[in-house]
Structure formats: structure tokens, C-alpha cells
Amino acid sequence: MPTLLGDEPPSKVKKLIILTLISLAILLFPNKAVESVFFWEAEVKHWDYGYLHMPVVLHTERTDEVLEPINHNKWYGNGSCVPYARVRSGIQLFGWARYFLEDAAKAGYATGTDPVVGSMMVTNESNGHVAVVEEVFGKEVMISEQNFKGIYIVSERTLEVYDSRIKGYIYPK
Secondary structure (H helix, E strand, O other): OOOEEEEOOOOOOHHHHHHHHHHHHHHHHOOOEEEEEEEEEEEEEEEEOOEEEEEEEEEEEEEEEOOOOOOOOOEEOOOOOOHHHHHOOOOOOOOHHHHHHHHHOOOEEEEEEOOOOEEEEOOOOOEEEEEEEEEEOEEEEEEEEEEOOOOOOEEEEEEEEOOEEEEEEEEOO
């Protein structure tokens, strides 16, 4: 299938221009999900995980919808946990995840210690981390998140409901 740039792989200059434009769009519209069509992979050095093969974007569309089901082939915002959790949960908080429980109360969101599907989980991992509760079963909670396994990587994992890393939950309005 031909791309907008033709059938030949794009040059490094074209790749740089496209990535710059996409990055600018993401910075200008941080609260929007980015739907992406990928057309090549680039080897990107990640500070914790060494070299990763990352998809490079040719075309993006923006949407305000919470995206269902989890799509592991999308980029959300700047690749950190916050834009993904914001889009997936609909909870419109901005800034550092470590302050989200306090910021949520100021923004009128209810917070608590009980996991609820669709709520935003705040943890003390890294410099603060957020994820979205996908399922609660017994004493376990399954979450989806971005940037736990690496920048722009969407993943899921299961934690014990009373895991010491969990600071609390923010509930959608």
C-alpha cells in the first residue's frame, strides 16, 4: 500500500520533519488522543530499556473519545502515563502524576482507596505514576497504563488491591 510519501522508505530528513510536526501537534493538543497509522519502525534509545523499535507516525487524527478496547498500537500524548490515563478514564487532570490525588480533590473529583472500573489509579512508582482500572476481581485489580514498560508502550498488569505502591484512586465525575 503506498504511503503519502510514495512507495520508497522516507529519508532521515523526511522522518525528522514528520516527527517534529507530530510532536508539535501533541504539545499543542495534550488532552486529545492521537490515533496513528504507522508505516515504519525506528530504533530509539530509551534510558531504562536500551534500544527499542518504535513505530513512526505518518498520519494522525485526534478524537475526544475514550478509546475502547485497549489498543497497543496507539501513541498517547508525550508517551508518559498521564496522557494515556487522561484519555482512557476521561479524568481531565494535567501535570505530575505524583500530585494527582491532591489535584483531583481541587478539581472536584472524588478520590478513595477502593478500585472501580474506569477510575484512575495513582501509585508511588517512579516519580509518581497513573494507570486506569480495567477490571476488579477479588483481591486483585487489572490496570492498563502507558510508560510502565517504556515510553509510548501501552501495557496491562495485575496488582493486589492493597499493594503498598497504590496511593489511591480518582473516580470519574
